[in-house]
Amino acid sequence: MADALSPYLPTLLWLVPLLPLLAGGITAFMPNRMGRPASWLAIGALLVSCVIAVAGLACSLTPVHEHAAPTPPVYTWFSFGDVALQVGLVLDPLSAAMGAMVTFVALWIFIYSTGYMKHELRFGRFFCFLSLFSGAMLLVVYSNSLLLLFMAWELVGLASYLLIGYYFEKPSAAAAAQKAFITTRVGDMAFFLGMIWLYGQSHTLLFFDHGRGLLETDVLGSLAGITTVGGLTVSAAAALLLLVGAMGKSGQVPLHTWLPDAMEGPTPVSALIHAATMVAAGVFLVARTHPIFMNSGITGLPLSATAWIGGITALYAACVALGQNDIKRILAYSTVSQLGFMMVALGTGGVAAAMFHLIAHAFFKALLFLSAGSVIHGCHDEQDIRRMGGLAKAMPKTFFAYAIGMMALAGFPFVFSGFWSKEAVLHQAETWPGGHGPFLLAATAALLTAFYMTRQALLVFFGKPRSPGVSHPHESPPVMLVPLFVLAAGAMLLALVGTPAWPWFEEWLTGESAVFNIWALAKPEALKLIGLSLVLVTTGVTASWLVYRNPSSDSRAPDPLEIKLGGVWKFLGDGMRFDATYDRCIIAPLAALARVVDGIERQWFVPLMALTEGLIKMVGRWTGNADEKGLNDGFNQVCSGLQGSANSASASQSGRPQAYLRAIGLGASVLLILYFWLIS
Amino acid sequence: MIPLLILSPLILLAALGAVWKARPVHAALLLALSLALVAVLYLTIGAEFIGLVQFMVYIGGVAILIVFALLITRPGDEAAELDRRPRSLGVGLACVLPVLGLLLFAFSKGLPASSAVEANPALPVQALGRELFENSVPAVLTVGVLLTAVLIGAALFARETGDKPEPPASR
């Protein structure tokens, strides 16, 4: 099929983003009562997209031109003056893998949502937003133009805004949506500047354009040859700006604060957008523009910045996750942490490792969120893990799926994709020539990951129910369980393509063919890292089990760690007080500035105006008086004299129509008589 | 000839009533009667289509309109409603009689020499239609436009002037 399709793929590829966008557009016009058809339409559109995306993946599995940059067709979107601006889509292994993942995961999340959101009033609207999101996300993935990517990027932000604010009646959800949009927009503005900078220097925004594209050797070389502010090359400066954009979208410190708040959205949204796809868009952006990062002059500043930010984020979020009690917020911080892992991989040069971790993470994190959704659904919208407990018996299928996801995330050895992807990331970081900092940060984060995931699993599924609300949980319907199993299968099977024994994924991304070599596992450096991973996981799990194996049966009892850590735990629970700091350092000054400006507007300009007004009015009154007295009175007298003489001439007219008619008739009669008298 | 001789005085009598009656509604009804009788006259002399149209338009349209207008413009008391003998009877007659004389004179002068009892064939409707819509199309169109204009004009004239307080926007 792939071969048969490949000639049409450049055209068909447009359908992948356009179909969900179209479905979103159509469902936007459907009234609320047509929610079901809207969901079918959205799922159908996405299914077709998924088929095409998978076909595209299949096509790109057999590289036709090895080591050759793709040459996709480009289209002129608009022209200004005599300059044309071009856009296009590209299908290379990067976008093919990402696109297939996005459509596949999104498809199952859509299906899950039909069950999870069943009782919502604005059911159809939900699918409209979801479709809009998927389309925009796919446009991000397949875009061959930084501009198109940016546009889709913003649209993704809009969809995220709408979906976080899905329960807009809740002030917290509305605030979270606004926060998400604005925080990411901070990054977006940097992205925007980076983009126009690149455009101003290279006059193109296409990635691949027959040798003239941004990511191709000529342009890369010329960009790296121009030095600008601070001694950076243009490409380094632009890459840093792009990195800020990616940080905003991918929730990297310090632009991460919106992501935990975004859990105000419905759980499928958290799964799709804030775990699997949108937040990964930042990572994808860096992966996409990686050549610019690589060719940014000798300093290599963008790459090391990426690695360090990733490492710090990974550790920070893992620490904060320890202190959370909301099931979804734990997962949210874990997402931030994992995104940090991907950034570490990117910074240390491993696009393949990053992408592998991205895809694996998409599967198991979506799985985890969906399972969490199932748990929340089953516990009648309870989200606090301290109030749960013992759910393994009541919801065995959910527990099973959750366990797989949790083990994949925590990095249980060998059969879970998370283990191998994390191992690949650690491998990259460890071999990075720039230093061991990111590696150490990431390794610690891995340890903590195992710890907090085990904590969560123990508190939710084991022990006794700790609140009446969750004492009668129910298992979710099949429409919600099937997606769980599919994603669970994915989370495990993906492990097969990324092991050091058969690093197919990596080789494919870099355009080489993989060779199966079981002995690669036995190489010393591989063994070392596998061993290290094993140790980290085991330590984390064991420690957590020791701490949480006998949770208190009272939901209000303090956490065991809280007893041990005290204020630090509280500090962690508050996300290290980032929000409060931002409030104090940015928002409050801004509001004050706005008040000051407004005050100036009102206090300074207004009196000035009033003064001018008064002056002008005075002059006006003076001249007006002169007119009134001097000119008008004389004129009036002349007029009244004229009027008096005209009143006498009009008495003869009675004004009655018939009187006039009679006069006419008499006159006519006289004339007639005269006439006859004359002619006869 | 016989129907003519019967109808003519009736028509005249009805018309005279329409002109003379003091009570407006009576005058209007007598006008209707007079016009209806003219229609019957048309029927008897072979212009059936014209007769029927006359009936439809004058009885169904004009007479009803007049009567309606009379009802709408009824003053409060009965006495004011009556249109008593005009004071200017003499003037009216003075205007009218010369005209009558003139008309009769002109008819008697200008009458064609040969006027038969049954000179021309009865009115063929198909031919009339053909004449109307083939040779006189401009005229028909003009009349159509005129009637449309009249419709709009009459509606505009007759509608309540001044803005009524409109009901609050869609509730």
Add this chain to the structure above:
Amino acid sequence: MRLPALIGLLTGVLTSSGWAAGTRPLMLTGESLPLLPQHLVEFVLETVGAPAWLVTLGSLAAAAGTVVGVFLSAFALLSLIERKTLARIQNRIGPNRAGIFGILQPVADGIKMLTKEDIVPIKAEGFLHLLAPILIVLPSILALGVIPYGREWNPVPLELGLVFFFATGTMTEVAVFIAGWASGSKFPMLGAMRAISQMVSYELPLIISALSVVMLSGTLSLTGIVANQAGYHLGFIPAWNILTPWGFVAGMVFAIAANAESNRCPFDLPEGESEIVAGHMTEYSGFKYALFFMGEYLGLFAISGLGITLFLGGWQAPLPGLDFVPSWIWFFGKLAVVIFVFLWVRGTFPRVRIDQLMRFAWLCLIPIALLTLPVAALWKFSGEGALGWLLCSAVLAVPFIIITVIFNRRMAPAIRTYHYAE
């Protein structure tokens, strides 16, 4: 047992007498059965040796007598059927005292009406007060005369039948006005005003919708219009006007306007008893009152008959093989169906408001009726086939939807708040 024998005897007498041998053979078939009185009168007069004009007059009188007789008995029957049907719709029993199933109710009503005191109010204008009921009945009877009831039963085959029909119809308005005005009272006057404005308004769509038929038939003669609807498409679909796109729309408009013209529910405002007692009939009693009713029902018959003639193929049989049944039976069968539909409508629809009534005529019916004219032309020039259906339906549908949308918006009743109902 007696009736066939009587008919047989008569036939025998007629065929054996001089007429059969003489001028015209009298074939007493099913088709010509209703012509029997007319023929009998002609026969008698000719036998007696009366002058030609007397024969014609007598023949016409007999024909008129037949029609009037038939429809007066139909009127009596209908007054009963209507009450029974309405009762059925409203889950009642209806008249069941006079005769079995109340079959003698019309008779009883008639006796009651005739024997009631005839009251003339002091302020009424005596002559006009008397004239009105007569003028009400007259046009209906005149109109009934020009309708072709059967292949041969065609009382007055006027070439201008349609114009004649409408011309006589206008007389009703004058009659209603006279009735309202001559009563010298408030409610009759109001009722008459309402009735006239309603009739004038609905006359327009009525005539315009009939015009499209005239346009495609090319004749004003009702006989010709019926003849034009002879034949069957595809061998079994009758070529009636109602079965064309424009004809369907025109027919619907015609039906609605006819309903309004005859002041029947849901357009029975002029005599809406909850508002203005009985409209222009308020000050009438006894036989004059009965005449009003008679006029109304005869008018209903007449206008239904016209509708059948224009749109439902007149006396044509609905299926090819059914021609052996006398054509006037088909006509009366259709009449029964149409009348039943009117009854049904009366039984199910609520009465409209006066402003709704007028808006409906001017904003909805008249535009749609006007639309049928160009569409009929389009139908003619697009070959009267599948293409015609497609084009005409499209051309009709778009304005129809627009008109109805606008109309619905204008007509949408304001949301009411029921203060005491909750």
Add this chain to the structure above:
Amino acid sequence: MTPLPLLLTLSALLFVLGLFAVLSRRNAILVLVGIELMLNAANLNFIAFWRYGPQDADLTGPLFVLFSIAIAAAEAAVGLAIILMNFRRTRSTDLNRLDSLHG
């Protein structure tokens, strides 16, 4: 007496009656009645001349009458609308009170 002079006389008398009404009735609507009578007289002439006039079988007469009837209806509508409007303003249809044109 042939039909033509009879009809012509009839129409002349009708016309004169109408004219009289126009000149002497006070109620504006009754003036309109007069105008209708005059129009009818004219129509009658057309028909008379078409029917009993010289032998040329063209249909100008009836045609003209048709138009005339149409226009008469229009005239009545507009005339009545004007009267109505005036009535709204002055609460009267008396022509003698319509003297706002007086000098």
Add this chain to the structure above:
Amino acid sequence: MLLLSLLSIPLLGAAILGGWQGLGHSCARRLAVIWALLPVLLAVVIGSQQVDPVSGLLASCESRWLPDAGISLRFAVDGTSWLFLLLTSLVSLFALVASARLEIGGRGYCALILVLEGMLFGVFTARHFIPWFLCWEMTLIPSYLLIRLWGGPGAPRAALRFFIMTLGGSVFMLLGFLALQLAAGTMDFNSLATLAANHELMPKLAATFVGTGYSGQFLLGVVAVCVFLGLAVKLPVFPFHAWLPAAYAEAPTPVTMLLTGLLSKMGVYGLLRILLPIFPEVLPGLAPCLMVLAVLTVLLGAVAALAQRDLKRILAYSSVNHLGYCAMAVVAAAALQTDRSAHAAAISGTILQAFNHGIIASTIFFCIGLMEQRSGGARTLTDFGGLRARVPLLCSLMGLAVFASLGLPGLSGFVGEFLIFNGVFALVPWAAALAVIGLLLTAVFFLRMVRLVFHGPLNPACAQWPDLSTAERWILAPAIALILIPGLWPQALLQCINADTVRLLDLLRILP
């Protein structure tokens, strides 16, 4: 001929409306709406004319008015003018429809709007200073009256302030052009531009005003500043924007639509058509100064909007902010750098931004008008809340316009802003880098507005609101289409102006 009828039709309509005594309010509004359709049609017809390959004009008309003084009534339409004409006809129609919907004004009101429309047509087509200035000043009177007579409680003061400030600016502009007339002997825009391109303007000025002892450079600079002052007040550029918030807030909503949609565009048009071609010699020197003003306009507009509580004032400041981008782009285009694509981007972006902002802002104002109508006049942020639950359609359409305004890709606001930033960044990087903060703040205050007005729990005061009626839907539908189409297919607008942009670039001698 076409152009002449376009110019005269609104005035004719105004005359009819003004002269028709006794026309009821609602009838007058309907008549005006129908009448306002004519200019739209005519504008479309003009747009479909063949472009003259030499002059690049779609239509033109000229009559010698005062030949002795060298004053001719020269009007001409090229692609850029046409876009502004289209915007004028559309927004005027929109404002009239809005008036009909919101039941504001009657005969005189509609006539004034039509006069305003006619004068705007004149401004956007005149090619000679005298007719241009006449029209420019004549817009003041109807807008003053509209604000004064139909505005809110503070309207008299706001209208007067608007009048005085604009008039003050115009006086400077008139003085500047009188100086040019004395020196160059012409006030024709094309002749002046040609003189400037041939570097003849400066010596002539110096020769004329030799008595002052100043150099031609300085004199031309003074003239340029005078002209800029006149334009800056209309635009408005900081610090000449003081009239704007009060005028926008106090004017009746349809008039606000006209103010923001059209009157401010006069400034943009003037910057492009007059300032840029006539003063290319002195502008680079003035550019840093003007750029500071433009960037301040952007930033202060956005910051001030943050502190507002009145919806109309928020929108007023957002207009300041958005038009600041236009000013910034024009000033950047005046900077002496020869990056042709950047210049092209800046100029195209300015025009696009002007057009799109006209549509978007008037749409938002219309929505605010609808909300005001429903709330009975209340329009501070706290008067609403949770509207999305009650009036979802109104919220989604207004939300669409708001997102277009904050430059969401796919909607019309984005392309203009992209082009502007593209051009400005290449020419004056620091300005773009600072103005980006403005973009960010735009999102902040708009989203704050969305959150407080649309989201959150439903305010009980709004619990009975009806959603958009069918008529309102049909009014908003074209506006929304005009927001969506240029966003997805900017070429639709750009193809009208590309030739003009190239022409302007050639005139300014900016080589590839």
